[in-house]
Amino acid sequence: MISLHIDHMNTSKVLLWFTCTFLRTKKLETKEIQTKMGSEAPFQLPIVDFSELYKQDSDNLIWDSAKIKALQALQEYGCFEATFAQISPDLQESVFNELEHLFDLPLETKKRNTSDRDFHGYIGEIPFMPLYESMGIDAPYIPEKVDKFTSLMWPQGNPKFSKSIQTYSKKLWELDEMVKMMVFEGLDLEKYLDQHLEATNYHLKVMKYRAADPSESTMGLDSHADTSILTILHQNGIQGLEIRTKCGDWVTVNVSPNSFVVMVGESFNVLSNGRLHAPFHRVVMNSSKTRFSVGLFSLPKIGCIVKPPKEMVDDEHPLLFKPFDYGEFMEYFCMSGVKKDTYGLKNYCGVSNS
């Protein structure tokens, strides 16, 4: 989940942000120049096809090969590109059309999307992130939750919006569970999968990034790692997502049309005791067209202690994080302010000298 929230920031933090953003923009300009000179090879994330998994697969060959590829990618890059024909191009188009209407609503209407959880309601008008706006729906596969959001935005109703978002979220949720099943199997933790899924909440965040004016920074969303377990991202064909590799290089993730990006959040890094990599990522708006994106975030339920299964800890893999509660962590995270390129959970409960 993004690690930026102005409500909890005092003036000095905001100033610090401005300074950091300025310095990063300078660095970014250098990188853009390098790209123009052709010094960087295009980067392609591993692609895992989930569409075929619905077919008869008696020897589990399709499943096992997808599982190996997915796990390797999550260990090496912290993400991969997923193809998933069960979310049809028509459904995708309908979701992005509806999002355009949603973000076109008056600001006062969009601000009705409030939440008692940080980052789950309307976010926008942030001075250091002027291109960015987002709204959120908890448990979006539950029809009543989406209907409630829809009637806040359109008191006269908008069944088309409700239907598209519900159908779409349910499919994304299926994809999330398939990835978790692969990871848990791949790490020999199958017996913990059901209890893990029971202890998980879901949040759908819909985002809009307007194009930058010539005088503005192109930074749409600054560098951060998600605090989630897993995040599934989808965009309207406008590129902008960048990840930082383990070597520290920023690379643009050119996502193919109709594909999704599956990304590890810090909570999965904790659960796997460091085996899965949670990548820093950001959004850079080099396009003159508006970018819409959607993220399904799976989050540890508040009150359920997050810690790796005992099989993940041994002499070779000493415990990296103390057990934590996500609700308590979020309180700390919001109060401690934003720290650029820093892992919030590592700061909060990392075992020292890990």
Ligand SMILES: O=C(O)CCC(=O)C(=O)O
């Ligand atoms: O818009 C995107 O593709 C990325 C959004 C993101 O990283 C986030 O909301 O945490």
Ligand SMILES: [Fe+2]
């Ligand atoms: Fe993110």
